[in-house]
Amino acid sequence: MPDHPQSPDSPQDGSGDEPTGSGLPAELEEVLKGLTGGTIDPEMAKALKDMGIDRVDPAMLQMMVGQMQAMFASPDTDPFNVSLATDTARKTVSAAGDATVGDAAARQVAQAAQVAELWLDEVTAFDAPGITTHAWSRAEWVEGTMATWSTLVEPVAEGVGRAVGDAMRTQLQQLGEGGLPEGLLPEGILPAGMDPAAFLGQVEPMMAKMSGSMFGLQVGQALGALATETVSGTEVGLPLVADRSVVLLPANVEAFAEGLGVDLDQVRLYLAVREAARVRLFSEVPWIGPQLLAAVRDYARDISIDTDRIESALTSVDASDPTALQSALQDQLFRPDPSASQRAALARLETYLALVEGWVDVVSERATRAHLPQAASLGEAVRRRRATGGPAEKVFAGLVGLELRPRRLRDAANLWAALEDRHGQDGRDAAWGHPDVAPTAADLDDPLGYVERFGTSTDTDMDAALDQLLAEGEKGPDQ
Structure with missing residues (x-):
């Protein structure tokens, strides 16, 4: 028996x-x-x-x-489960439809990038870091950018883990005082005579690890959604691709082209120019990429997690459902009131994003206007895509509570255009030479003032120093 x-x-x-x-x-x-x-x-x-x-x-x-x-x-103690995030993102794009990029599509991307580099050579002082390209599937974009995403959202994951741990300890303290929060466990589930604190104490380590897994799932779902929409490696305005290659996602490029009434080859070329321009900028201006990533991390590091909302969510968790914590906390975490340091980080981020995308807009327009009949229409389509809230904005709003939108893009584009008009394309690109001379948020308020000042302070200082030397020479050593 x-x-x-x-x-x-x-x-x-x-x-x-x-x-x-x-x-x-x-x-x-x-x-x-x-x-x-x-x-x-x-x-x-x-x-x-x-x-x-x-x-x-x-x-x-x-x-x-x-x-x-x-x-x-996961055997490690990372703030969130990166492997789970990657696997979830891959499953998300698979569910939405993803196919391996064929040789023909890869050749089309490579050819578009080569043409884009030739056009950019004519309109920018920056050199290409090398004509290397990737034609990625959505899953390949996930794999190729996950390392950078992990560093960006890690501060938030750490905060989530601390908040869940604090909420659990609060619940355990309440149990230790003899009270069982209503709804924490289904009625009659706790064995007779068993100390509630002892029971929950056994699952506290599991809950801590589940919080990391929950955040990994959320990251994976968000990046999987982004992978189904983004058309290139750096469309979000951040240096996500480690090897500084021009990356296009053929399936998403085709989806973007639908309904535009523009030939797909023109769409591919236009997007290749924009992507190649960003890659040049991130390669030739070594400080801008790290500054962008640092601003995101600085904002995320000081994010405020509402532990009261987490405690409330924990009381409704269904202990028989391993994904219950994720569901309960899905909308409970990322609604912070920005601190002073976060507002400062956000101001830096918005300024840098506007400068990057404004420069890309100006350079791309210069590079394509003589070659692509529909360049103006394509530029307008990109602006509409941004104005309605692009894929990156939705992802960041969910992961770190901020909108990744270059709000002052028009001001930045006007500044770069005016700088080029006054000092030429070499002078325009020289403004990226050092963070101390690059435009600031205040300069976006007064672009013409920046254009007038740019290139004069150094000359004035040198003239003053030369005048002083000449004056000392005329006086003689004994005077």
Whole structure:
């Protein structure tokens, strides 16, 4: 006779769904053993059985176990599970439709990039870092940019982990005082005579790791959505691609071209010019990329996590659902009131983004107007895409509570155009030479004033120094 009676629906073939010594399905028991050091408290097992975990449909149980294994598989202590984020993003783009880029599409991207570089040579003082290209699928974009995204959102993940831990400790302190917050566990689930704090103490490490996995899932979902929309490696305005190659996503370029009434070849060339211009800028102006990334991280590092909202969410978690914490906290975390340091970081970020995209707008217009009949229409389509809130804006609003939008783009474009008109394209690009001489937010308020001042301060200082030397020479050494 078997040790554990089986229901008519129980498997008879010795699969992992059979009850074990703990009375739990074997797959679930293995997961729990991995989380508790190899042993399962009998009272915890009883509580899970009382929830009906052993009566869950086998297919549903396998899905739950798989989700739990993915959540807790990472052996490291990173603020969030990067592997899970990558896997989630890849699954998101797969669900939306993603295909390997064929040789023909790759050749089209390479040819467009080569032409774009030739056109840019005529209108900018910056050299190309090398005509290297990638024609990426959506999944390849996820893989190619995840390392940079990880560094950007890590400060937020750390804050989320601290906030969830603080909320759990608060709940445990309340339990230690003898009170069980209403709704924290389903009625009748806690075994008779068991200390609530002891029960929750066993799952506190799991909850901490689940918070990291929850954030990893959220990052993956956001970047997966972004990957289905972004047309190039750096469209968001940040240096996401490590090897400074011109990257286009053929499937997304085609989607962007739909409804524009413009030949696809022209669309591809125009977007290749914009992407190649950004790559040149990030390559030839070594300080601007790090400044952009630092501004995002500075904003994220000081983000405020609402622990009261997290505590409220924790009281509604369904303990039988391994994704319940993610669902409960989905809309509870990223609504901060910016601090003074965040406002300063945001001002820097918006200024730098506007300067980058304004420069790209001006240079791209100069490079394409004599070659692409529909260049003006394509420029307008890009501006409309930004004005309605591009994909990057939605991603950052969800991940770090800010909108990644160059609000002062028109002011920046006017400044670069005026600078070029006065000092030529070499003078325009020389303004990127050092952060101390680059335009500021105040200069965007008065672009013509900046143009008048640019290039004069250094000459004036040198003239003054020369006048002083000449004056001292006329006086003689004894005077």
